[in-house]
Amino acid sequence: MAAARxxxxxxxxxxxxxxxxxxxxxxxxxxxxxxxLTEAFRKGWQLWIAAISDHDARASIKLTLLVAAISVPxxxxxxIAAAWAIAKFDFxxxxxLVALIELxxxxxxxxxxxxxxxxxxxxxxxxPWLQDHDIRIIFALPGLVLAxxxxxxxxxxRQLIPLMVSQGRADEEAALTLGASGWQTFWRVTLPNIRFGxxxxxxxxxxxxxxxxxxxxxVSGHIRGETNTMPLQVExxxxxxxxxxxxxxxxxxxxLAVVTLALKSALEWRHRDEIAARHx
Amino acid sequence: xxxxxxxxxPEFVVPGGARTRTHSPLPGFGLSLxxxxxxxxxxxxxxxxxxxxxxxxxxxxxxxxxxxxxxxxAAYRLSFxxxxxAAAVNCIFGLLIAxxxxxxxxxxxxxxxALIDLPFAxxxxxxxxxxxxxxxxxxxxxxxxxxxxxxxxxxxxxxxVALTFIGLPFVVRTVEPVLAGISSETEEAALTLGAGRLQTFxxxxxxxxxxxxxxxxxxxxxxxxxEYGSVIFIAGNMPFKSEIxxxxxxxQLEEYDYAxxxxxACVMLLISFAVLLVLNLxxxxxxxxxx
Numbered sequence: 001m002a003a004a005r006x007x008x009x010x011x012x013x014x015x016x017x018x019x020x021x022x023x024x025x026x027x028x029x030x031x032x033x034x035x036x037l038t039e040a041f042r043k044g045w046q047l048w049i050a051a052i053s054d055h056d057a058r059a060s061i062k063l064t065l066l067v068a069a070i071s072v073p074x075x076x077x078x079x080i081a082a083a084w085a086i087a088k089f090d091f092x093x094x095x096x097l098v099a100l101i102e103l104x105x106x107x108x109x110x111x112x113x114x115x116x117x118x119x120x121x122x123x124x125x126x127x128p129w130l131q132d133h134d135i136r137i138i139f140a141l142p143g144l145v146l147a148x149x150x151x152x153x154x155x156x157x158r159q160l161i162p163l164m165v166s167q168g169r170a171d172e173e174a175a176l177t178l179g180a181s182g183w184q185t186f187w188r189v190t191l192p193n194i195r196f197g198x199x200x201x202x203x204x205x206x207x208x209x210x211x212x213x214x215x216x217x218x219v220s221g222h223i224r225g226e227t228n229t230m231p232l233q234v235e236x237x238x239x240x241x242x243x244x245x246x247x248x249x250x251x252x253x254x255x256l257a258v259v260t261l262a263l264k265s266a267l268e269w270r271h272r273d274e275i276a277a278r279h280x
Numbered sequence: 281x282x283x284x285x286x287x288x289x290p291e292f293v294v295p296g297g298a299r300t301r302t303h304s305p306l307p308g309f310g311l312s313l314x315x316x317x318x319x320x321x322x323x324x325x326x327x328x329x330x331x332x333x334x335x336x337x338x339x340x341x342x343x344x345x346x347x348x349x350x351x352x353x354a355a356y357r358l359s360f361x362x363x364x365x366a367a368a369v370n371c372i373f374g375l376l377i378a379x380x381x382x383x384x385x386x387x388x389x390x391x392x393x394a395l396i397d398l399p400f401a402x403x404x405x406x407x408x409x410x411x412x413x414x415x416x417x418x419x420x421x422x423x424x425x426x427x428x429x430x431x432x433x434x435x436x437x438x439x440x441v442a443l444t445f446i447g448l449p450f451v452v453r454t455v456e457p458v459l460a461g462i463s464s465e466t467e468e469a470a471l472t473l474g475a476g477r478l479q480t481f482x483x484x485x486x487x488x489x490x491x492x493x494x495x496x497x498x499x500x501x502x503x504x505x506x507e508y509g510s511v512i513f514i515a516g517n518m519p520f521k522s523e524i525x526x527x528x529x530x531x532q533l534e535e536y537d538y539a540x541x542x543x544x545a546c547v548m549l550l551i552s553f554a555v556l557l558v559l560n561l562x563x564x565x566x567x568x569x570x571x
Binding site: 014017021024032033078081082085089091101106108115117169172176185186257264 | 304305306307308309311312313315316317319320323324325326327328330331334373376377379380381384386388390392393394395396397398399400401402403404405406407409410411413414419420421444445448477502505506507508509513525526527529530533536538541542545548549552553555556560
C-alpha cells in the first residue's frame with residue numbers, strides 16, 4: 001500500500017472522510033453509551049448504589065449470572081463437539097449442518113422465546129403433562145436457560161469451525177502416531193491450538209447470554225425478584241418511570257459490554273491468527 | 281464477532297493433501313457428531329418446527345386470518361420497511377467507516393474499530409433506553425430535531441434510528457476484509473491508465489466490494505427485521521402505526537392466542553429463511569469473484 005500512497009486521495013479529502021466517520025460513530029454509538037452513564041449518575045452516587053443494591057436488582061444480577069453460568073458451558077461443549085466433527089472429518093451434508101448451526105442467528109429473539117412457550121407453555125404441547133407433574137419450565141429458570149441457549153447457540157461453534165478447518169488434522173495425527181490416546185490428543189494438542197479462538201467465542205457467547213432481552217422476555221413471566229434477569233429488570237424499572245434505577249442497572253450491563261469489547265480487542269490485537277482462520 | 285459471512289465455510293479442504301482420504305484416523309467422530317446432532321435437534325430444530333405445526337393447528341383459514349390480518353400486515357411493513365431503510369443507511373456509513381479503517385492510519389483508529397462492535401456487545405434493552413433518552417424531546421438530540429419538525433422518539437422513525445444503531449457492525453465487518461484484500465496494483469493500474477480517483481472507485485473498487493456490501497445489507501436487514509429490545513422503548517408501539525411484528529407476537533401471546541402468535545412467527549421465519557438463501561447466493565457470488 002505504501003507504493004500507492006502517492007496516488008491516493010489528497011490530504012484534505014482524507015481528513016474529511018476520517019472526520020465524517022468519526023463524527024458518525026460519536027453520534028450514533030458513543031452518545032448512547034454516554035447517555036446511559038449520565039442518566040445513571042444524574043442524581044448522584046448514593047442513589048446509584050441504592051439502586052443496584054436494591055433487593056430485586058440484586059436478585060436479577062444473581063439470576064443473570066446463573067443463567068449465563070448454565071448456558072455458556074453447555075454451548076461451549078456443543079461448540080467444541082461440532083467443530084471437532086466438522087473440521088476433523090469428511091462426511092456428507094456438512095455444509096447443511098453448518099447452515100443449521102447458524103440458523104438461530106437469523107431467528108427473531110421473540111420467536112426464539114416463543115418456540116419454548118409453544119412447547120412447554122400452559123397451552124403448549126407438553127403443557128398439560130408438565131402441569132400434572134408440577135414441573136415449571138416457562139416462567140421459571142429452565143425456560144430462561146432454554147431461551148438463552150437457543151439465542152447463543154452458534155457463537156462458540158462458528159468461531160471454532162473455520163479455525164479448526166484451517167488448522168487441519170496433522171498435529172492430531174502426529175500425536176496419535178506417537179502413541180497418545182484420543183482424549184490425550186484433544187487435551188494436549190487440540191485444546192492448546194484453539195484456546196484463543198475458544199476464549200473469543202466464549203466471550204461473545206457470554207455477552208449475549210447476559211444481555212439477551214427479547215427471548216427471555218417471552219419466557220420469563222416478569223416476576224420481580226424471581227424471574228427477572230438484569231435486562232428485564234431494566235425494562236420493569238423503566239416502565240415504572242424509575243429512570244435512575246433503570247439506568248443504574250443498565251450501567252452495569254454497559255460495563256459488561258465495555259469489558260467484553262476491551263477483551264475482544266485485546267485478543268484480536270495479540271492473537272489475531274489464533275482466533276480466526278486467516279482471511280485472504 | 282468476525283464477519284458472519286466469512287464464518288460460513290465455503291469448502292472443507294483440509295490442508296496438507298489429506299482431502300483424498302475419506303476416513304480420518306482421528307477418534308471421536310461418532311461421539312462429537314452425535315452430540316452435535318442431538319443438541320441441534322433438541323434446542324433448535326424440534327422447537328422451531330413447533331412454530332410451523334402450531335400455526336396450522338386451527339387450519340389454513342385461521343392461519344391466513346392471523347398471519348395476514350390488517351394489523352399484522354402493518355406490523356410487517358414497519359419491521360421490514362424500517363429494517364430496509366436502516367440497512368441502506370448502514371451501507372453508506374458502514375462503507376465510509378470500513379474505508380477509513382482500512383485505508384487511513386490515524387490516531388485513535390483502533391479505538392474507533394473497537395467501538396464499531398458496541399451494538400453487538402451492548403444489551404439491546406440498554407441500547408433501547410439510551411436511544412430513547414437521547415431522541416426524546418428532552419434528550420440532547422431530540423431537543424434539536426423536535427423543534428426542527430423531525431420528531432424521532434415514539435414515532436416510526438424511531439424504529440429506523442434503533443435499527444440503524446443495531447445494524448452498523450454487520451456492514452463494517454463484512455466490507456472491511458474485502459476492502460483490505462484489494463491489491464494496490466489494481467488501483468494503481470487504473471490510475472496509471474488515466475482514470476480519476478472517483479472513476480477508479482466506482483469502476484474498480486466498488487464492483488469488488490459490491491457482493492460484500494450486499495451481504496452486509498442482508499445481514500443488517502435480517503437482524504433489524506426481527507429486532508425487539510432496542511426498538512420497543514423508542515417506538516410508540518401503537519397498533520397500525522408504530523407496532524413492530526415481534527411486539528405483535530408478544531401481544532398475541534399475552535392474550536393466549538398461541539396459534540395467532542405462531543402464525544406471525546411463521547411468516548417472519550419464512551422471510552428470514554429467504555434472506556438466508558439470498559445470503560448463500562451472495563456468498564457464492566463473492567467466492568466466484570475471488571476465484
